[in-house]
Amino acid sequence: MNDVLTVHGGTPLVGSLAVRGAKNFVSKAMVAALLGEGPSVLRNVPQIRDVTVVTGLLELHGVQVEDVQGPESELRLDPANVDHAHVADIDAHAGSSRIPILFCGPLLHRLGEAFIPDLGGCRIGDRPINYHLDVLRQFGAVVDKMPNGISLKAPNGLQGTKLELPYPSVGSTEQVLLTAVRAEGVTELRNAAIEPEIMDLIAVLQKMGAIISVDTDRTIRIEGVDRLSGFTHTALPDRIEAASWACAALATKGDIMVHGARQTEMMTFLNVFRKVGGELDIRDEGIRFSHPGGALNSLVLETDVHPGFMTDWQQPLVVALTQASGLSIVHETVYENRFGFTAALRDMGAQIQLYRECLGGRACRFGARNFQHSAVISGPAKLHGADITVPDLRGGFSHLIAALAAEGTSRVRGIGLIDRGYEHFQTKLESLGANYERG
Numbered sequence: 001m002n003d004v005l006t007v008h009g010g011t012p013l014v015g016s017l018a019v020r021g022a023k024n025f026v027s028k029a030m031v032a033a034l035l036g037e038g039p040s041v042l043r044n045v046p047q048i049r050d051v052t053v054v055t056g057l058l059e060l061h062g063v064q065v066e067d068v069q070g071p072e073s074e075l076r077l078d079p080a081n082v083d084h085a086h087v088a089d090i091d092a093h094a095g096s097s098r099i100p101i102l103f104c105g106p107l108l109h110r111l112g113e114a115f116i117p118d119l120g121g122c123r124i125g126d127r128p129i130n131y132h133l134d135v136l137r138q139f140g141a142v143v144d145k146m147p148n149g150i151s152l153k154a155p156n157g158l159q160g161t162k163l164e165l166p167y168p169s170v171g172s173t174e175q176v177l178l179t180a181v182r183a184e185g186v187t188e189l190r191n192a193a194i195e196p197e198i199m200d201l202i203a204v205l206q207k208m209g210a211i212i213s214v215d216t217d218r219t220i221r222i223e224g225v226d227r228l229s230g231f232t233h234t235a236l237p238d239r240i241e242a243a244s245w246a247c248a249a250l251a252t253k254g255d256i257m258v259h260g261a262r263q264t265e266m267m268t269f270l271n272v273f274r275k276v277g278g279e280l281d282i283r284d285e286g287i288r289f290s291h292p293g294g295a296l297n298s299l300v301l302e303t304d305v306h307p308g309f310m311t312d313w314q315q316p317l318v319v320a321l322t323q324a325s326g327l328s329i330v331h332e333t334v335y336e337n338r339f340g341f342t343a344a345l346r347d348m349g350a351q352i353q354l355y356r357e358c359l360g361g362r363a364c365r366f367g368a369r370n371f372q373h374s375a376v377i378s379g380p381a382k383l384h385g386a387d388i389t390v391p392d393l394r395g396g397f398s399h400l401i402a403a404l405a406a407e408g409t410s411r412v413r414g415i416g417l418i419d420r421g422y423e424h425f426q427t428k429l430e431s432l433g434a435n436y437e438r439g
């Protein structure tokens, strides 16, 4: 029963909370520690399940991980004894995260081989790993598919190479960075992703001794070096969590001060929040997001790679848009199947239609491929309580927001998924005055 919340909606969320380091950076920086000759220190680490999962994986490979609680929320990672490329119970960790695929380069450099289990992460599309495997092969890795994962070897070491991604994939760009820094010679990556979390990973690698330059045309150049040291780094804040709380403020007619939220990485979201009619107070210590008190505005938007509107902001925003006056159009161009969560919103009274066409502007990769990847949201809709089951991380948070905005009582099942990326979300909800009980 721990996995169910009974939510009594209709109360605005009001108060303040703090966000810490970004889930989508912290886990990658932890993997980077594998590349160092000495120990690393990572600060501003959130207590989320993805961090626990990556800690477990690193420990299985022989990294000593010390979790130092306290104001700095610090992890110390010592890779001195890394000696296992294959670990017996690694399967126990498969299914919970996508991070294992990023162990390839560091393990190949350290041990000459690696075994990577099948990946987890949110089911929001097929999420293939073909770009990852293609780039690893171009570095000289020999990749064999196994029944429950992939096995890699680098009999002649890894060599720098010229690469171009078919799409600016975040994970594949990180794969290239974590592999190229210790490869022999120069690597040039075209059509790279340039998300702020990737820039922070580049900062970490530079602290370790890497030589990496980023051009304005999405080209990243990495000059391989012989050795890297450990790093000390404070993680950038989680802009997805910050935006999720901002959407919760809009959807529940609330007012939430998010300490730690930073303007620079959220500019695209902040523009959208303001266009919808939300009020912003951008301060040094964080950002206050509030409902204006009147009607919200509908809008047309598409998700995109950075500096576009991130796909991970889409699901919470859609809940807020159910409360805006008129027709909103959201075109999802990053994942082919990220609107599954809207079925539960419809059960709660939201008016959302899904379309296979690319609505609202340009054509994307999914237009000709029969995926329901455009949504038309008609509002404002009166939401009512329902029994719902959380489908994935952001969809789950969005269901919670909807239940909090709705009249009446909802039962939200599977809330354990939300812990993967939202630190202490139940404590935060309580501090904002949410009316709910466990079970």
Ligand SMILES: CC(=O)N[C@H]1[C@@H](OP(=O)(O)OP(=O)(O)OC[C@H]2O[C@@H](n3ccc(=O)[nH]c3=O)[C@H](O)[C@@H]2O)O[C@H](CO)[C@@H](O)[C@@H]1O
Residues within 6 Å of the ligand: 023, 024, 025, 098, 125, 126, 127, 128, 129, 130, 131, 132, 133, 167, 168, 169, 170, 171, 172, 193, 310, 311, 312, 334, 335, 336
């Ligand atoms: C842990 C983490 O950081 N997760 C984030 C990361 O996921 P992740 O790194 O998995 O996402 P990608 O940027 O790689 O995926 C983008 C698109 O590329 C496709 N693709 C990707 C790799 C590949 O080998 N083949 C392929 O076709 C994917 O199916 C998707 O359609 O970036 C996404 C896009 O900002 C975010 O939503 C996730 O929160």
Ligand SMILES: C=C(OP(=O)(O)O)C(=O)O
Residues within 6 Å of the ligand: 023, 097, 098, 120, 121, 122, 124, 312, 393, 394, 421
């Ligand atoms: C899709 C997400 O994460 P992951 O890539 O870890 O599944 C997310 O954070 O919304």
